[in-house]
Amino acid sequence: xxxxxxxxxxxxxxxxxxxxxxxxxxxxxxxxxxxxxxxxxxxxxxxxxxxxxxxxxxxxxxxxxxxxxxxxxxxxxxxxxxxxxxxxxxxxxxxxxxxxxxxxxxxxxxxxxxxxxxxxxxxxxxxxxxxxxxxxxxxxxxxxxxxxxxxxxxxxxxxxxxxxxxxxxxxxxxxxxxxxxxxxxxxxxxxxxxxxxxxxxxxxxxxxxxxxxxxxxxxxxxxxxxxxxxxxxxxxxxxxxxxxxxxxxxxxxxxxxxxxxxxxxxxxxxxxxxxxxxxxxxxxxxxxxxxxxxxxxxxxxxxxxxxxxxxxxxxxxxxxxxxxxxxxxxxxxxxxxxxxxxxxxxx
Ligand SMILES: NC(=O)c1ccc[n+]([C@@H]2O[C@H](COP(=O)([O-])OP(=O)(O)OC[C@H]3O[C@@H](n4cnc5c(N)ncnc54)[C@H](OP(=O)(O)O)[C@@H]3O)[C@@H](O)[C@H]2O)c1
Numbered sequence: 001x002x003x004x005x006x007x008x009x010x011x012x013x014x015x016x017x018x019x020x021x022x023x024x025x026x027x028x029x030x031x032x033x034x035x036x037x038x039x040x041x042x043x044x045x046x047x048x049x050x051x052x053x054x055x056x057x058x059x060x061x062x063x064x065x066x067x068x069x070x071x072x073x074x075x076x077x078x079x080x081x082x083x084x085x086x087x088x089x090x091x092x093x094x095x096x097x098x099x100x101x102x103x104x105x106x107x108x109x110x111x112x113x114x115x116x117x118x119x120x121x122x123x124x125x126x127x128x129x130x131x132x133x134x135x136x137x138x139x140x141x142x143x144x145x146x147x148x149x150x151x152x153x154x155x156x157x158x159x160x161x162x163x164x165x166x167x168x169x170x171x172x173x174x175x176x177x178x179x180x181x182x183x184x185x186x187x188x189x190x191x192x193x194x195x196x197x198x199x200x201x202x203x204x205x206x207x208x209x210x211x212x213x214x215x216x217x218x219x220x221x222x223x224x225x226x227x228x229x230x231x232x233x234x235x236x237x238x239x240x241x242x243x244x245x246x247x248x249x250x251x252x253x254x255x256x257x258x259x260x261x262x263x264x265x266x267x268x269x270x271x272x273x274x275x276x277x278x279x280x281x282x283x284x285x286x287x288x289x290x291x292x293x294x295x296x297x298x299x300x301x302x303x304x305x306x307x308x309x310x311x312x313x314x315x316x317x318x319x320x321x322x323x324x325x326x327x328x329x330x331x332x333x334x335x336x337x338x339x340x341x342x343x344x345x346x347x
Contacts (some may be wrong), residue, residue: 001331004030006061006083007074012097012185014045014319016072021051023324023338030064065090072323073097076183077208078135081118084143088122093330094143095323099208101126101145108211129326130155131335132222132266138329146326147313149318150175150231151209151216153242156269156293157310158213159220161255162260164248166225167304169296172245173213173229178236181314196235202229237282239320242310242334249304255297263295266319268325272296272309282311289313291321292341313343 003020007013029082031041037058037321040187042048044056057064061071061083070093080100080287087094103109116122127141128134130152138144147155149304154173162171179195189195189202207229208308250258255340256273268291270280282294294311312318321339328335 001026001069002029002066002067003027003070003072004032004061004064005072005074006032007097008041009033009036009044009056009184010317011315011342012182013072013074014047015072015315016323017041017052017054018047018100019091019316019324019338021048022341023192025333025337026070026327028052028054030061030068031113032058032061034058058270062086062090065092068092070095070327077113078115084122084191085119088125088143089127095129095146095327096126096144097146097319097323098299099148099210099212101143102147102212103129103256104215105211112208112211122214127326128216128219129322130216131322131325131329132156132263132269132328133159133216135329137327141326144323144326145329146319146323147216148209148212149181149240149312149314150177150207150229150242151212152318153240153293153310153312154209154213154227154229154244155216155220155296156312157242157295158217158244158246160258161246161248161250161297161306161308162217162220162223162225163245164250164258166223166246166248169224170226170228171217172226174243175207175229175231176234176241177231178239178314179233180238181240182233195233198233198235198250200233201230202233205230207231211333236284238288238313238315239248239309240312241282241284244308246306246308247304248306250306252299257305259295259297268321268339269293271310282309284313284346284347287311287313287317287343288347290341291325291339292317293317294342
């Protein structure tokens, strides 16, 4: 199968190129970039030296569709909507990395993204690209909306507990995010001397992934919860740790039982439960480079709180990994194809 990537010079585009270089059923034949047209892909993504001779093209993806089966849109939110209608008309399948088709309710877009959704009827044609929750729908999908990175870690770690008898329907999420989470686009806040060694609350309230998390917890459990999300950028390049407080009474045995039952048979979900390890709880340090999501929790008996942790590589399980896993399901390929590399340790 032949794939094209729009926005291939960005971080997520680079990860798609890297992972698909090792995919037995898919070849990337088109990588678009406006800034880097006609340059070798490996100049911008140097990890790909020796793995690809591909050059970025500045041509419109619409002129290149004859030879493509699937197009990945690795572009900023608000940009995919300019591509999707015409891509759909062409018959090509779409995997969208942006937020443009993630929210089922189009009325959420003006509130959280600041624009009226111009194609509300097209939203329902997309399946949310989280295999562990949407596998059956993905089998019949043609269009996939890949979840956001903080949203992914939060949903994975909250969903198994959200069906408990909650004391409070507000669930707090503290997210710690590596610098690659904000993409390769330059801005002053990313200058090394400003960014290095800082723990910066970059979005303490009103984070755009909030409605996505609420939507998927409702999908998984039928529950209307409110998510109170605060996001911090920390001194890592890759990785996210979310620490969520779910106010409900349970014990360790029941908690592990809930996680095991919810993720039974899932190849990319690991439960971290070795109290003698240096890594007693999920830590991005031990997932980076892999498609794993690591989950674990602690019980706070003082106020009946489950402190639930999720750790992912933001660019893999939080983006390109779930994109490829979902695409594999859509096409009936082996679900793990291209995704079996273990994480790096130590990093
Ligand atoms: N970074 C993460 O961890 C992460 C995780 C999950 C989801 N996402 C989502 O994935 C998407 C890509 O993120 P990223 O981190 O890779 O961002 P990025 O590094 O800034 O890359 C964005 C790419 O989009 C291209 N682009 C920008 N404006 C465009 C336009 N108007 N038309 C066509 N191409 C355009 C740019 O390439 P040229 O200027 O060279 O054309 C660039 O290569 C975003 O929607 C992001 O929210 C990111």
